[in-house]
Amino acid sequence: MRYFLLICIFFMGLSSDIYAQDSSPKRLKKIVIDPGHGGDKPGAVGKISQEKDLNLAIGLKLGELVNEHLKPCEVVYTRKTDHDVDLIRRSQLANREKADIFISIHCNASRNHDASGSETFVMGLAKTQANIEAAKKENADILMEANYAEKYDGFDPNSPESNIFFSFYQNAYLEQSLILASKIQDQFSTNTKMLNRGVKQAPYLVLYKTSVPAILTEVGFISNQKEEQYLNSQLGQYEIAASIFIAVLQYKNHLEGVIRPLPSINSLIPREAIEKERRAREKEEAAKQLAQKLKESLNQDENKDIKEDTIINNCGLVYRVQFFTDKTKYSPDSSKFKGLDSVYMYNDSGLWKYTSGSFMDFSSANDYREKIKIKGYKDAFVVIFNNNERISLAKAREIESKIKK
Ligand SMILES: [Zn+2]
Structure with a gap:
């Protein structure tokens, strides 16, 4: 009975989404940027960082790029600081704002510390158990929300039936969502050294009630030491944000049916920030070497004492x-x-x-x-x-x- 009701809700949701589409000329006017997790929900935790902070840093950089290079397109953030927002409120914001796209930014994690690369999801039927598992991890945040069963139509992140049922829910804008997702993956491939794990479908709760083209991108593995370093670096964050931004420009061209030249990734990355980081890293490295030399000379002196x-x-x-x-x-x-x-x-x-x-x-x-x-x-x-x-x-x-x- 419960699932029958859910199926009714699903079709009602789907049909209202379809009628919501208008026939006026398409313009990319508003983007909702959703840095995953926040506050007391850290998301995945790495050796040196927490997912929520990386998602926010990359999300803010993406917003800056849109504000600077894509006027008058408006940016709306689901959060701009380290606080939590319920998953349902994130999608409600996108719907209320009548956004043209919804971009949820996350970092991946795996027990296998060698796992690496980027992947971008749209709401839909997961083809593999691994994709369901990935969504399960991100959906688990709702367990900390009050009345989650009510808010999410009886969804239980730990129930296999629930995950299968929600997999059948497709965003009315699946095609547009897939186009944006594949452009993001293409740009990651071109501009970063990360492995391209492709475009996938899975039942992500943050996407399922979003009635605008919506994607969730996992921008690298925080559980992989090398990738965590990259995600924490200014260069990494800018390369990822700029890649998503170029994909948004490509999507805009597609949506508006025009061909505008795309900027190079280098023109979008502020060199001063990268230089500053490089100098800080060199300084840190020099300090480390000096400390090592001091330690060695102290050890030599100790040995000398013994001889003397x-x-x-x-x-x-x-x-x-x-x-x-x-x-x-x-x-x-x-x-x-x-x-x-x-x-x-x-x-x-x-x-x-x-x-x-x-x-x-x-x-x-x-x-x-x-x-x-x-x-x-x-x-x-x-x-x-x-x-x-x-x-x-x-x-x-x-x-x-x-x-x-
Ligand atoms: Zn996440």
Whole structure:
């Protein structure tokens, strides 16, 4: 019964849309730009950004281009700031304003982080499950709206039947919507490096009650690291906005039956903004390199300290004071060592032996041993190393006497 009623509503909607078309000469006079999501509905979330912000940035740039280059065409935004607007109110605005086209701007997301590219949708029968899934994600915003079932004729984004039923709803301006969608995809292909995923149909709620030519464009994947960077860059946002703008000009030519030359993409992108961004990026890169160099030189200094800690006499001998033995290997700066300096450890038959200090002769090491005793290591004693190998005092004397001869 519910679906019977919905089918009636659908046909009533369709017929009133058809009669709404007038026969006066077509002019492109008003564009509704709809930056998707907003406020407490962020849309898809990437590593460095949220979809709602990118949609708004691109939408505003598109509006600026229309205002600057397509006078007296009027721009109406569904939102110009970071606040949410119910999906139904977005389409109602387009209808109330009697807009000539409705452009909803979104960014895509996928669990597959390699997924990339742009695609543009019109309301209609989804041919693949992937297209239904894409619409489901964008439609999910209504779950946060009050009385959504009432407002959207019983639509439930999570119900497969609902998605199939709404797929049958076609915009009365399907043909015009398809022309605009394909021109947008062509322009993305020409002007950006993004993969062209094509023009598709799916049951998007923001489109289904819009009784003017309407498209929803997914301008790239926020879930793809490289594409997210591009979507966040001034160059990316301008290339996308300018591509949509050129497609709008092509659509206008088609609608009005005239051939006007199209501007080049470069003439539409403000070079200062791109230059400014390039300089900022260079600055950031230089700061990063400097920080890396500083870090490396600090590491080198630390290594130098360690080398200088070990004082080897001209016979290749080092005198140290052994103060502690344990099965456990501790860090040289462990609090266990009561703040003793120049802790050096060596392994002897499975035991870790810890020494402190580094001296050129026995008597200096022996003096230091007295200081260590005061710290509580009463059994501390002098040990001698030759090429990092522990040797006896007798062997050390022998080496020293040989060298002195
Ligand atoms: Zn979205």
